[in-house]
Amino acid sequence: MRSDVITAQAQGATGDLTGGSEPVRSRRTPDSAHARRHRLWSKIVLYTLLCVLSIPFIYPTIWMIFAAFKPTDEFFRIPPTLFPETWTLDGVAKIFTVTPFAQQYLNSLYLATVITIGSIIVCSLGGYAFARIRFPFAGKLFLVLMSGMMIPGEVTIIPIFRWVADLGLMNTHIPLIVLPIFGPACIVGVFIFRQFYLSLPGELEEAGRLDGLGRLGLFWRIALPLSGPAIAAVAIMKFLASFNMYFEPLIFLRSEELFPVGLGLTRYQDGYGEPLYNTQIGATALTVIPVLIVFLFAQRQFVEGLSRTGLKG
Amino acid sequence: MTAEPLGATDRKVGRTTGRRSGSSKRLARIDAAVGLSFAAPAVIGVLVLGLVPFGYVIWYSLHDWSPLIGEFNWIGLDNFTRLIADDTVWSSFLTTFKYAALLMVLNITLALGLAVLLNQKLRGTTTFRAFFFSPVIVSAVAWVLVWNYLVAANGGINGALATIGIQGPNWLRDPTWALVTVVVIQVFKGVGMNMILFLAALQNVPAELKEAARIDGARPSRVFRSITLPLISPTILLVVMITTIGAMDVFVPIQILTQGGPGRSTTVISYLLYRTAFEQQDFGYASAIGVVLFVVVLVLAALQWSSRKRWVHDEV
Amino acid sequence: MTGSMNRRRFLAAAASLSAGAMVLAACSGGDDAGGGGDAPDGPVELRMVMWSANEGHHEIFNQIADAYIAENPDLVSAVSFEPLTGSGYVNALTTQIAGGDAPDLAWVSEANAAQFVQSGVLYNLQPTFSETEGYEIDDLLDGAIDVWSADGEIYGYPFSNSPFGVYVNNDLLAAAGQPNPRDLMASGEWTWDTAMEIAAAVADGTSTTGFQPSDDPFTNWNSALGAMWMSWGAAPWSEDGTECTFDSPEMVEFFDWFHSQIYDTGAVAEPGAEFDFASGQVGLRLSQLSSSTGLGDDFAWDFVPMPDGPAGTVPVVGQGGVGVVARGDNxxxxxxxxxxxxxxxxxxxxxxxxxxxxESLLTVETLSAAAPALTEEQIQGTVIDQALVGVTKVGHVNMSEIADPVRVGLDALWVPEGDAATVMPAICEAISDSLAG
Structure with a gap:
C-alpha cells in the first residue's frame, strides 16, 4: 500500500524548498504608512511566536551541555538554573572511565556506516528492479515486500532471538547489521528508490541501450549516478535510525565494549547502583554535540534532500 | 493493491525496449535474470527476517515456552483464551491507541502550523527551521534522558512554574499526565521531520491559485482551507501513516521514562510484549500477544487505506 | 485501480502471508535446552556477571581469580567479571541464559533467590562445597543460606549478608534543630515515628528531603520497603509463599503510615522527585554498608541501626548471592x-x-577495611550485631511475575487520596494466582 502513497507524494510534494517566486509582493500597491506598520506588527508577532516555539526544541540540548558541569545537587533547583553555580569537572571526568564511552561511540559510527551503505546497495538494486525491469513474478514479489511492512518488529524478535542464539551470534554485531539491511526495515528504502527510478525519463536508458549498455550497465552507468536525491534520503533515514538503535542491542548484546552509544548512556551508574547524574548527562551531551555540528554545517543539503525525494514512508 | 502502477510501467518499459532491440527474447531473458537477482536481496531478506519469523510466532503462540528452564509444550489455544481474559493486554492496546491518536493530533497540527509559519517570507526562517528540526537528529535515548530531568517532580519545568506561583503536576507519576507527557516529549522529538514534508508540500502549491482566490475576495483562512489543504492532502495522508506506524513501535521513551507506569497508564503494547518475553520469560504468551497485535495493525492499515478516498484530494 | 481490487489483494496478501509462513514454521520449533556438564578437554574460560562495576571490587575478584588460575592452570585459563549495571539486571541476566549465552556464574539478589533456585537455573553446589577441603560449610550462618537452599542442598552463596541501617546527615539535622539519632537510641526513643518527625522537619520540599528508602519505593517496592515493613511484623505473603498477606492488618498499617509520611507530613519525597544523599540533599537514608564508600567529608554523617517499629527491633539483612548457572558451559x-x-x-x-x-569473619577488623569511613562503634553496632541476628528480606519463587502487578496495584496508593485499606486487598486479588502457581 505504501507505493501509492509515495506516488501521491511524488506528485504532491516534489517541491524545492528554496524555489517558488512570490508574485504577491510585486503586485502590491505602494506601501502606505498604515500598511507598513501593520506589516511590522505582524512580523513582530511572527518572530515572537517562532522564538517561543523554539524553546522546547533547543532548550533541552543547551541545558544538557551546561548540566554536565554541575554538581549533582544543582540538577534540581527552584528556581531552576541553566548555568552551573559551581563549575565542576567531576562528572565529565568519569565519562570515559565508567563505561567504554569512546568505544561505544565508534561502535555506533561503525554500525551506522555499514548499515547505511548496505541498505543503499540492497534498496537501490531492489528499487531499480521493481521500477524498470520486467521480470517474472515482479508483482507477486512486490506484494511479498509490502506485506512484510505490516509485521511489527517487536513481534518477530522472539524467533529471531532464538535463531541468533542457535547460530551462536549472541553478543556480536552481526544481527544488528543484518536485520536493518535485509529485514522488513529495508522495505521503505526500496520504495524510495523505486519511486525515484519510476520518475527517470525512459529516454535516458534508451540512449544507453543504443550506446551498447546492457542491463547492468544501464543501472550502474545511468540510473545509479542520477539517484543522488534517493541515496541522500535513504542514507539520512538509515543513518539516523541505526545510530539510534536501542531495542535490538538491548536484546542481542551483553558486553559494554560492543554497545552502541545509546544503550551505553543508560548504564551510567557507579558500582553501587547510584546513578551518576552529571556523568550521564555529560556523556549525553557528548553524543549529541558532534551530530548537531555536522547538521548545522550540512543542514541545507540535509533538509532539502529529505524534502525532495521524500522520506516518504 | 498497488501493483497496478508497477505493472503498467513494467509493461511499457518492456515493450519499448523490446521493440528497439533486435533479439528481444534474449534481452527479456537477461532482464528476467537481472531483475530477479536485483530484487532477491530485499525480497529474500523480508521473507527470511519478516514473514518466516512471523510464521514461527504463530507456531510459538500455541505453546507454553519458558526459555529459561527450556520447556516447550504444545498447549493449543490456551494462550489465546488467557489473553482474552487478560485486562492488561486490552488496556495496553487501548493505551497504544490513545498514545497514537494523541501523538497524531499534536504532531500533525504542530507540524502543519510550523510549516505554515516557516512558509512566510521572513528573514531567518532557515535558522528556525534548523531549530525545529534539530531534535530529529538527536539520539532518541539522549533526548529522553534530558527530558527525564526536566519533567521530574522537582525538575526544571516545575521549578520554572513554581517561580511564577504555579504548582506543576507530577508529570510522569500522575496517571492523567504521564501518557500526555511522553507524547509531548515525542512530538518535540519528531515533529521537525513532518514539518519538512509539509513545508515541501506547501511550497509546491501554485502561488497563482492562492492569488486568484485572494483576488476573488477569499480571506487567508478560507484560502488555506479551500486551496492549500486539499492540495497537500496526499502529504497529510503520508505523514499520518508514517506517524501511526512509528507510534505503534514506541519503546525507548516508555522504557526510560515510565517503565509503563504509573499503574498501567503508559504500558503500550510493544512494551508489554518486551516485558512478557524478556522479563517474565514467557515466550509463548508474548507470541500470542504478537499475533493479536499483527491482526490489529492489519485492520488499522486497511481502515486507513480504504478511508483515504474520502478525504485525500486528487489522488491519481 | 478499483477499491475492490485493492481490498482483494490486501486480504490475499494477509492470508497468504499467515498461512504460508505458518507452514514453513510448523516443521520446527523450540527444542533443546542446551548447556551441559561434560568434562572439558583443556582449561576453560569462566565468566561471572554481577551488578557491581566498582573498581575496588573488581580488584579483589581478579586477585582471587589469578590465585586460582595459578593453582589450577589445567582447569581454568581466565575468569572475566562482567558488570551489568543499570536497572534491568535480572532481565539482562535471564535474557543471556535464555539466549543460550549463559554466564558460568551470576550474582542474584535475595528477592530473586528462590526463583533462581527453584526453577533449576542454578547448579547444585552442595557436593563441591562439602568435598572442598577447608571450606567449613558449617561456619555459614543458618539464617543466611536459607533462601539459597532447597531440599537440603545449597545452590548459591550469599557473599554479601548486609544489614540495613540508616545513614544520617548530621549537618541537616542540626540545622533543622533536630535531635541526634544516637541520643535517641541511648534513651530508647529511636523509633520509625521519631525518625519521620525528624525527617519531616528536615524536608523543605525543594532542595532537601527528609527520609529516603533504600530504593525508589514507587517503582521498586520490594527493595525499597521490604526491610521496613518487617518492623511492623508485616510480610507480603505467607512463609511458604502461597498466600497473600498484603491485606494483613500489619501491612495495611505500614502502608497507611508510609502514605501519610509522603502526603501528610512530607517526610518522604513524592513520587518522581529526585534527591541525592551523597550530595547532602537527604536527612535520613535507609541503606547498607556498601553505600558508605560514596560518602566523602562534605558533611557530617553517621550510620545507625534501623529504628524500632510497632513490632519492636527487627534487624534485616539484604543479600547478594553468587551461584553457578546450570546451563553454562562448564x-x-x-x-x-x-x-x-x-x-x-x-x-x-x-x-x-x-x-x-x-560467623568467624564478622569482626570489626575484617569489616573496617570495607568502610574506613565508619567508626568501630558503627561497624559493631550497625553492621555486625545486626548481621548475626538479622532476618533476610523476603523473595518469592515467582518474583518476576509478581513484581509488576504489585507495582501497578501500589500506584493506586501513591496519590494524596490513596487508601491502603482498599488498595491492599486489590493487590492480593491481582497476585493470588501467581502466588499459588
Missing part, C-alpha cells in the same frame, strides 16, 4: 572455582566490601 569447573572464591580466606578478602555470611 558448571562443574565453575562450582569448583566458586568453592575457592568463597572459602574462608577469600571470604575474608571479600569482607572488605561485603559482610560475609560466616
Amino acid at each position: 558448571p562443574q569447573v565453575a562450582a569448583d572455582f566458586l568453592a575457592y572464591f568463597t572459602n574462608p580466606e577469600n571470604s575474608a578478602l571479600l569482607a572488605q566490601f561485603f559482610p560475609p555470611p560466616r
Whole structure:
C-alpha cells in the first residue's frame, strides 16, 4: 500500500524548498504608512511566536551541555538554573572511565556506516528492479515486500532471538547489521528508490541501450549516478535510525565494549547502583554535540534532500 | 493493491525496449535474470527476517515456552483464551491507541502550523527551521534522558512554574499526565521531520491559485482551507501513516521514562510484549500477544487505506 | 485501480502471508535446552556477571581469580567479571541464559533467590562445597543460606549478608534543630515515628528531603520497603509463599503510615522527585554498608541501626548471592572455582566490601577495611550485631511475575487520596494466582 502513497507524494510534494517566486509582493500597491506598520506588527508577532516555539526544541540540548558541569545537587533547583553555580569537572571526568564511552561511540559510527551503505546497495538494486525491469513474478514479489511492512518488529524478535542464539551470534554485531539491511526495515528504502527510478525519463536508458549498455550497465552507468536525491534520503533515514538503535542491542548484546552509544548512556551508574547524574548527562551531551555540528554545517543539503525525494514512508 | 502502477510501467518499459532491440527474447531473458537477482536481496531478506519469523510466532503462540528452564509444550489455544481474559493486554492496546491518536493530533497540527509559519517570507526562517528540526537528529535515548530531568517532580519545568506561583503536576507519576507527557516529549522529538514534508508540500502549491482566490475576495483562512489543504492532502495522508506506524513501535521513551507506569497508564503494547518475553520469560504468551497485535495493525492499515478516498484530494 | 481490487489483494496478501509462513514454521520449533556438564578437554574460560562495576571490587575478584588460575592452570585459563549495571539486571541476566549465552556464574539478589533456585537455573553446589577441603560449610550462618537452599542442598552463596541501617546527615539535622539519632537510641526513643518527625522537619520540599528508602519505593517496592515493613511484623505473603498477606492488618498499617509520611507530613519525597544523599540533599537514608564508600567529608554523617517499629527491633539483612548457572558451559569447573572464591580466606578478602555470611569473619577488623569511613562503634553496632541476628528480606519463587502487578496495584496508593485499606486487598486479588502457581 505504501507505493501509492509515495506516488501521491511524488506528485504532491516534489517541491524545492528554496524555489517558488512570490508574485504577491510585486503586485502590491505602494506601501502606505498604515500598511507598513501593520506589516511590522505582524512580523513582530511572527518572530515572537517562532522564538517561543523554539524553546522546547533547543532548550533541552543547551541545558544538557551546561548540566554536565554541575554538581549533582544543582540538577534540581527552584528556581531552576541553566548555568552551573559551581563549575565542576567531576562528572565529565568519569565519562570515559565508567563505561567504554569512546568505544561505544565508534561502535555506533561503525554500525551506522555499514548499515547505511548496505541498505543503499540492497534498496537501490531492489528499487531499480521493481521500477524498470520486467521480470517474472515482479508483482507477486512486490506484494511479498509490502506485506512484510505490516509485521511489527517487536513481534518477530522472539524467533529471531532464538535463531541468533542457535547460530551462536549472541553478543556480536552481526544481527544488528543484518536485520536493518535485509529485514522488513529495508522495505521503505526500496520504495524510495523505486519511486525515484519510476520518475527517470525512459529516454535516458534508451540512449544507453543504443550506446551498447546492457542491463547492468544501464543501472550502474545511468540510473545509479542520477539517484543522488534517493541515496541522500535513504542514507539520512538509515543513518539516523541505526545510530539510534536501542531495542535490538538491548536484546542481542551483553558486553559494554560492543554497545552502541545509546544503550551505553543508560548504564551510567557507579558500582553501587547510584546513578551518576552529571556523568550521564555529560556523556549525553557528548553524543549529541558532534551530530548537531555536522547538521548545522550540512543542514541545507540535509533538509532539502529529505524534502525532495521524500522520506516518504 | 498497488501493483497496478508497477505493472503498467513494467509493461511499457518492456515493450519499448523490446521493440528497439533486435533479439528481444534474449534481452527479456537477461532482464528476467537481472531483475530477479536485483530484487532477491530485499525480497529474500523480508521473507527470511519478516514473514518466516512471523510464521514461527504463530507456531510459538500455541505453546507454553519458558526459555529459561527450556520447556516447550504444545498447549493449543490456551494462550489465546488467557489473553482474552487478560485486562492488561486490552488496556495496553487501548493505551497504544490513545498514545497514537494523541501523538497524531499534536504532531500533525504542530507540524502543519510550523510549516505554515516557516512558509512566510521572513528573514531567518532557515535558522528556525534548523531549530525545529534539530531534535530529529538527536539520539532518541539522549533526548529522553534530558527530558527525564526536566519533567521530574522537582525538575526544571516545575521549578520554572513554581517561580511564577504555579504548582506543576507530577508529570510522569500522575496517571492523567504521564501518557500526555511522553507524547509531548515525542512530538518535540519528531515533529521537525513532518514539518519538512509539509513545508515541501506547501511550497509546491501554485502561488497563482492562492492569488486568484485572494483576488476573488477569499480571506487567508478560507484560502488555506479551500486551496492549500486539499492540495497537500496526499502529504497529510503520508505523514499520518508514517506517524501511526512509528507510534505503534514506541519503546525507548516508555522504557526510560515510565517503565509503563504509573499503574498501567503508559504500558503500550510493544512494551508489554518486551516485558512478557524478556522479563517474565514467557515466550509463548508474548507470541500470542504478537499475533493479536499483527491482526490489529492489519485492520488499522486497511481502515486507513480504504478511508483515504474520502478525504485525500486528487489522488491519481 | 478499483477499491475492490485493492481490498482483494490486501486480504490475499494477509492470508497468504499467515498461512504460508505458518507452514514453513510448523516443521520446527523450540527444542533443546542446551548447556551441559561434560568434562572439558583443556582449561576453560569462566565468566561471572554481577551488578557491581566498582573498581575496588573488581580488584579483589581478579586477585582471587589469578590465585586460582595459578593453582589450577589445567582447569581454568581466565575468569572475566562482567558488570551489568543499570536497572534491568535480572532481565539482562535471564535474557543471556535464555539466549543460550549463559554466564558460568551470576550474582542474584535475595528477592530473586528462590526463583533462581527453584526453577533449576542454578547448579547444585552442595557436593563441591562439602568435598572442598577447608571450606567449613558449617561456619555459614543458618539464617543466611536459607533462601539459597532447597531440599537440603545449597545452590548459591550469599557473599554479601548486609544489614540495613540508616545513614544520617548530621549537618541537616542540626540545622533543622533536630535531635541526634544516637541520643535517641541511648534513651530508647529511636523509633520509625521519631525518625519521620525528624525527617519531616528536615524536608523543605525543594532542595532537601527528609527520609529516603533504600530504593525508589514507587517503582521498586520490594527493595525499597521490604526491610521496613518487617518492623511492623508485616510480610507480603505467607512463609511458604502461597498466600497473600498484603491485606494483613500489619501491612495495611505500614502502608497507611508510609502514605501519610509522603502526603501528610512530607517526610518522604513524592513520587518522581529526585534527591541525592551523597550530595547532602537527604536527612535520613535507609541503606547498607556498601553505600558508605560514596560518602566523602562534605558533611557530617553517621550510620545507625534501623529504628524500632510497632513490632519492636527487627534487624534485616539484604543479600547478594553468587551461584553457578546450570546451563553454562562448564558448571562443574565453575562450582569448583566458586568453592575457592568463597572459602574462608577469600571470604575474608571479600569482607572488605561485603559482610560475609560466616560467623568467624564478622569482626570489626575484617569489616573496617570495607568502610574506613565508619567508626568501630558503627561497624559493631550497625553492621555486625545486626548481621548475626538479622532476618533476610523476603523473595518469592515467582518474583518476576509478581513484581509488576504489585507495582501497578501500589500506584493506586501513591496519590494524596490513596487508601491502603482498599488498595491492599486489590493487590492480593491481582497476585493470588501467581502466588499459588
